[in-house]
Amino acid sequence: MAFENAALGGVDDSRYLPISEHGLIGDLRTAALVGTNGTIDWYCCPRFDAPSVFASILDADRGGSFELAADVPTRTRQFYFPDTNVLITRFFAADGVAEIQDFMPVVDESREADRHRLIRRVICVRGTLPFRARVAPRFGYGAEPHSVQVRDHEAIFQSRSLSLSLTATATLETDGRDVWANFKLLEGESVVFALDRIGDEVRPRACPRAEAEDQFGATVRFWRHWLAGSRYHGRWRETVHRSALALKLLTYAPTGAIVAAPTTSLPEQIGGERNWDYRYVWVRDAAFCIYAMLRLGFTSEAEAFMGFLDERGIMRGLGQDIGATGPLQIMYGIDGRSDLPEYELSHLEGYLGSAPVRVGNAATGQLQLDIYGALIDSVYLYDKWGQPISSDRWDEVGVVVDWLCDHWDQPDEGVWETRGGRKDFLYSRLMCWVAMERAIRMANRRGLPADLPRWRQSRDAIYRQIMRQGWSAERGAFVQGLGSDVLDASLLMMPMAKFISPTDPKWLSTLDVLTTDLVSDSLVYRYDPEASPDGLRGTEGTFSICSFWYVEALARAGRLEEARLAFEKMLTYANHLGLYAEEIGPTGEQLGNFPQAFTHLSLISAAFNLDRALG
Incomplete structure (x- = not known):
């Protein structure tokens, strides 16, 4: 290549x-x-x-x-x-x-x-x-x-x-x-x-031939027994199951953690500096992963991740000394540790000379308000499709939502972990709305105690702010930040989060503008770094998770022919085994850490929803 x-x-x-x-x-x-x-x-x-x-x-x-x-x-x-x-x-x-x-x-x-x-x-x-x-x-x-x-x-x-x-x-x-x-x-x-x-x-x-044969057989039986638990029998069964198997490989059995990718510093641009260590647990990625696993019927992975949150104390004692950065970090070590210092390995040249090679991740200290929506949505789905959550977990959910009621209306670093300073990102507001809306659903469905008037007031305030300040009449689209005119592929989550109808005229207009500005042959760029500086030099490829979000947004909008064609095109960008790195480069090459959980979980979601829409 x-x-x-x-x-x-x-x-x-x-x-x-x-x-x-x-x-x-x-x-x-x-x-x-x-x-x-x-x-x-x-x-x-x-x-x-x-x-x-x-x-x-x-x-x-x-x-x-x-x-x-x-x-x-x-x-x-x-x-x-x-x-x-x-x-x-x-x-x-x-x-x-x-x-x-x-x-x-x-x-x-x-x-x-x-x-x-x-x-x-x-x-x-x-x-x-x-x-x-x-x-x-x-x-x-x-x-x-x-x-x-x-x-x-x-x-x-x-x-x-x-x-x-x-x-x-x-x-x-x-x-x-x-x-x-x-x-x-x-x-x-x-x-x-x-x-x-x-x-x-x-x-x-030693490992003589007979023992190797026995362990080969036992390992094959393990994977096949696990995969037999899948409930997916749709059009793209082999592709979806390969993504599920890849996601399972990224789980850490001793704690239930799920890593974003098994590698560090594979570059987003050859020769560029956008090289990061992904061998940790992003709350957002893991929470979305739970959604994908639950969709397929794998409840034990969701249970294990909930256990990771509980046993490592990540959601325990949240009411103590919560500062402005929030009760949760955006990521943790696979053993639950919170300290992930970032440093460079200057003796390594990097993939194709793409230095620096980094270990650790300084984004740990960022404020990303969207993680709370992703996490509480996963708790909501586990409560609905897995096991009813415990009273202790509900208390933890309440602490998170109460904190969000006081802190949702502030700038943060955003879902893409930009290093260009905090901004009022629409996606962050959207996911704060998700956190409150899902918590309200749980409280109503199960009769759980909650300060519902306060939660509803904050939820509705976010909705009105997004509709008034997140919509650009000039662009005819929802935009990256409040009062801006920059587009962002994270907006594709708006109908999937059930914030807006997938056929709402404002959303359909947004989808058209995103298609014109950020889509290239089914491939979707996150945003334009020149229009929205992110504090880093260089450019990047298209983000594969955004490309699968695009497929799902088209399907939900009823544009099934476009959605199916975009999905089939995306499948041609997989490698020979059906695996995806984080990004796709200008000539179709895979870039970034490999394979990436975020991409594979979005493939599963897109396939599931496109299948259902096609009937």
Whole structure:
């Protein structure tokens, strides 16, 4: 795939696969990216937000990788073992065909997280093929030295903070830093590699062929059993289920947290500075994810996330010392921690030279009022489709809504986490309205105690303010901020949030203006950074979540032919496995962290609602 401005500052772009040329495997604790060339070039151990062991996607020389490929010219194809997250990479050569089966064993969703295993099984299925493997870990984001000891079929990598054991059914060699193996497979023969985290409580163990086969079978059964719980049987079943499987991979079983993406610093613009760490729990993203999971019938994920909020104390004791920034942060660590300091890894060049590489996220301290609407909407949906919420949770909802009644009418950083200062964003007001409206619904439906007159007064005040100050008669559209004339794709949520009828003349006019100004071949830009400076240099691609919001807005407006065409076009921008990064670039390339939960949950919602509208 061609890259626009790919080789910057002398960076050799041939050393980097396109972001889209990857599949994802995981064990509900961490994940790894496997390239179509057979290389694992991103892996953090033992959890999503741990320092990387393999990070050659961020620095081809210093990041570390696990290479495994045929040692002759080949063509490769990649697919998922049906209805699972077991990834198959196939190699087609003149003398034979072979495949790598990559997976992290998952037997159940136990909270025990001591053992972390990554299995790579190579099988020759036709003819004969020579293979080469090279395991080059670079601990601590490539900054921490390590030693290696090799004995026949086992290698122990040791660093200050982490030790890994590599066992193989092929003979291993070492240069004192990396480990490699060369072997030739005849039809029906196989070689197994297993990479394990080891420590005081977890000793090295071999992974012979029979055990690899057993763990392969158990992992396949786990994923298929989980997916069998889906209630979706519509037109795009395979696409929707792949998105559901991707979302499940982004959950952290020990706490119920859901990460926004498993990667950090994959750029929104090649050579630009819009590189962020997404390995955390955004309240907004996770709450929307709960909506998508509940739509498909997966109530246990919603229950687990509610447990994350409860057990980590995120919504407990909210009445104590609540300041102007609100009772909640916009994001948390997967263990519920609130401190996520942002810093740069200057020794890494970044994907295709796109520095800086960042760890942590300074947006933690931002005020984003929209998160309260997303969260309370998810609580409302869980109460409606899952289990009735507890009295303690209702008390927490009341604290949030009471705080919003006093603080909704103020500028904030907005849903897109701009770094250009606080503004009166319409979307933030919209989601404050959602928080109050859903809380009122819950109170009325279940007869729960609430200060309903105050809640209704604030809800109605927000509605009137949006209608009076958020509508631009000159543009014939609702706009990004009160009193402005700038468009914003977040407005596509207005009918989906049930704030306005999807066929209201003002909304239909807004949809037309958004189509003219922000839509390009079904792809939707968030906003125009020149018209609305966001405090960052450079440009960005189209935002895939906005593109799926656009599909849903068209469907709800009754423009079904346009909606279906836009949806089908969006599906062509997925990678070969049906996965999406955060953005789509000018020539169709995927940009930003990969895969992104927000995009996949919006795909599920769009497919579900378009299916229903088509009948």
